[in-house]
Amino acid sequence: MHHPGPPRFATVGESVELAPRRPDPGMAAEWRLLERPAASTATLDGGPVCHLEPDTSGVYRAELTTTDSTHEQIIRAFPAVTETIRFSVTEDDFDGEDIAVADRAVVIGKFNDFTMGTHWAERDGDEWVLEADLPPGTHHAIFSFDGSFESTATDEVTVEGPGRPRIELTSATEDGSLVVSADTHAAPSGSEPAVEFYLDGRDALEESAVSIHGDDLRVPRDALPETARVHAVAVSERHSVADTLVVEHGRENESADTGATVSVSRPADPPAWAGDATIYEIFVRSFAGETVDTTFEAIERRVPYIESLGVDVVWLTPVQASPTRHGYHITDFFDTATDLGTREEFESLVDRLHDAGIRVVFDLVINHTSRDHPAFQLHRTGVPEYADYYERVPAERDVSDVDWAGEDAPGYYFNWTRIPNLNYDSLDVRRWMLDVVDEWRDVVDGFRCDVAWGVPHGFWKEVRERVKADDPEFLLLDETVPRDAAFAENEFDVHYDTDLFDTLRDIGTGEEPASALFEALDATAEHGYPDRAGHMRYVDNHDEDRYIDECGAAPLRAAVGATFTLPGTPMIYAGQERGVEQQRGTMRWHDGDSALTDFHRRLVALRADHAALRAPGVHPVPHTVETGASDGVVAYERTDGDETLVIVLYFGDGTASVSLDSAVGDTDLLSGTPVGSDGTIAVGDVVVVPATRER
Known part of the structure; x- marks a missing residue:
């Protein structure tokens, strides 16, 4: 089965790579766009692996045709929340000596996957400046004149705006139906999100069998196929990471008295031991x-x-x-x-x-592989079977001092010219x-x-x-x-x-x-x-x-x-x-x-x-630093419901005397030594003490 997998979620302008799973090299496969928002002019290039670049928010429906089957893929594109920002550095910001300045500098950062040659800062007076449209958050840029990293300068810019909301799906059985409920959390400084549910094209669950009411999705148990995957995203100013439930309907266990068994799992969760x-x-x-x-x-x-x-x-x-x-x-x-x-x-x-x-x-x-891997050597020397194994970029984008054979260069990150990127197309x-x-x-x-x-x-x-x-x-x-x-x-x-x-x-x-x-x-x-x-x-x-x-x-x-x-x-x-x-x-x-x-x-x-140290949640503990560097002290509480511990850290030299606004034990659980009494403790680096009363 070559189905490309679950629905994909992206923002406008973000490239979404689409590919058959379990690929057979040389297999015939072709993509086409079945549906797109009315205002969109997006297209697919038709190859076995292609990239959709949504240009309008909404739902896109793509079709993958192989020699033995046809599959559909949903791509939901959300509006991009960005702001035009300005990265800039001066000659004094560069960390090398006797740097050879130029009219422009190559710039890399997360915004371009740390790829040389795609973004250039132009000289503006005493500055080198690059403008970019970036989402909320703190962004870093690295400037270099020759791409060697012998001398670099960095700049940091923060884009104000909301973070991303969060979502978690749960399930229950009510009146002969499976009910999937979405619990959403607004992003810090964001508004309350709405919920969007999506089914999975790999499953036989029909959309007509599903009803959605607000944050709940309901489907009769007898309409469930053997496997059904339910995906959901929270949507406000930005969209969340999608959550997924997998529903297994055990019809082989069905009887007139008990009905079919239904089990639900969470495929995105980490293993409990981690x-x-x-x-x-x-x-x-x-x-x-x-x-x-x-x-x-x-x-x-x-x-x-x-x-x-x-x-x-x-x-x-x-x-x-x-x-x-x-x-x-x-x-x-x-x-x-x-x-x-x-x-x-x-x-x-x-x-x-x-x-x-x-x-x-x-x-x-x-x-990537080593530049000395036989596959790369065969690729660069024109062996046809290896022609598409590695990324290739125009030679003018290459800022290395390597004399690459031909009119192109391999794709690579940073200045990693010895480890060329593989081509996942x-x-x-x-x-x-x-x-x-x-x-x-x-x-x-x-x-x-x-x-x-x-x-x-x-x-x-x-x-x-x-x-x-x-x-x-x-x-x-x-x-x-x-x-x-x-x-x-x-x-x-x-x-x-x-x-x-x-x-x-x-x-x-x-x-x-x-x-x-x-x-x-x-x-x-x-x-x-x-x-x-x-x-x-x-x-x-x-x-x-x-x-x-x-x-x-x-x-x-x-x-x-x-x-x-x-x-x-x-x-x-x-x-x-x-x-x-x-x-x-x-x-x-x-x-x-x-x-x-x-x-x-x-x-x-x-x-x-102590399970309290492995539990979620951190609560700051008010405190006064009697002696020691006050900025070097932090105190917080950790609890699993059965036990509550107070942790005090001191990043300074010597020992700090810290008065806590809560009653704690007088023995450090980490060292086993006394640390003080009456809520005032001596901490040299780390002290962990039990709380002796509820706060």
Whole structure:
């Protein structure tokens, strides 16, 4: 079956990629537009993979015809809420010395997927200026004269306006009918939303059998097919991430007395275990130590250490064949890197971690390949079978110093000329990457998806259904930087929280007060993430300078404490707990900070022992800083209904004396030591105390 999947939701001007699922390379497939809003002039180009660019709000209905079937796809386009903004920098803003200035500068940002050569800032007096139409939110732009990143300047602009509303579907059986109800939440500073329901073209549920009354959809049980999917969006100034219910109608169990069984599931929800887990990221080639090479066997021999930390998940940076130390330039998707070991040795490591009760997340890199991959070499040398495997852009858009053969250049992000982007308009590429997914999904417990923002939404939706069909507990973690709630729509379970990451850095350097972390948490709702979405909270990863190097040792403990005492899934980047200062530095086994390691162990254990720390919801606690830096202190309350804990963090040096506006215990649950009495506590970094009365 090649049906393209669920209804798609977009804004006017946003390109929506449409493609058959389970593609057969070379299959005959053609798209045409059956219906569009009256004012629209949008068209489809007819190929197996095409892109609809809605030019008017409303419903578009597309038809995919293959050799053996015909399928319909609904695309709902909503009005775009944008404002024309102005990015600008001066020569003094550039961070290099003796920069060669020009009349224009190349500009990249999320607004153009960090793609060189598409947007240029023109010189206006002493400034280089770029105007762009962008939605509400804070936007960043990076300026460069030559695209090398040897010297850059940045600008930040905030567009005022409402965030995205949120929606959650629930179901009940009433009077012989299934009732799907939508619970909506207005965006901060937004108006109350309306609800739109949509059925799924893959199912036999007829629209005539469905009745909609306000926020409820009703369908008689006897009209339900074996499977029915119900989708809904909340709509106000902007539209929400869609929510989905899957209804299974078990007619094989039907009897005159009981009727058919009906079960309802939520396919977009993360697995329950993910919210309770702690992730440990290992940059594989720096893990074994200074004088030995890291191999799968070497990591396996160190599993007792990983186990001692109490973590639940290990995320391994790429283990596939690659000429680079970091592994993201892959030359063979179906085999392991020879320097790390054989496929059998990798599976032995996975088995050993499983024996320790630790899940394994595999770094899935499918946005690009290495420039040294045979497929790219065949592509660039004109082998016909590989002609459409990679993105190609006009040579005038290329700002690299590479002398690419021919009149075009490969597509790539940032200045990543050695990892050209794959072309997902190619059925061959889609089939190839689905084979990669199939190759590893039964070996590991989840994928951390590298450059997730570079791969089409429709493909991720297919990957999700593919891996979850056999294993609903399989984890999908996105690298979307900066974060984007669109990837929560039937795509990923857990998302990088770049807002908290950036804010904790700003707190650690003194640019923001500690209370700014509440604004970072509020940004999750502003972006429109569903309440059930998971978020990875972290202070370090392999792509960023170490927190301890940028902010210092004292703020590090408080920042790590925040990731373990706020809602979400905390992540430790290997070496963080040992005091490693280099971004991808060697693990400090013999000379690491043992006290810091013990601190991490205690945080992992505390979070595992207290459900209140894993529950949703954060409530600020009023307090007075008697001694210490007042901007360095933040206090909040966490509760699961049975237990209430008060957390106080101090990002400053030394010890702060903090008076709380509530009664708490006098012993720190994290350290087991007394912290004071009468609501006044001494905090050096992180203190967790039980509340002794209801507030």
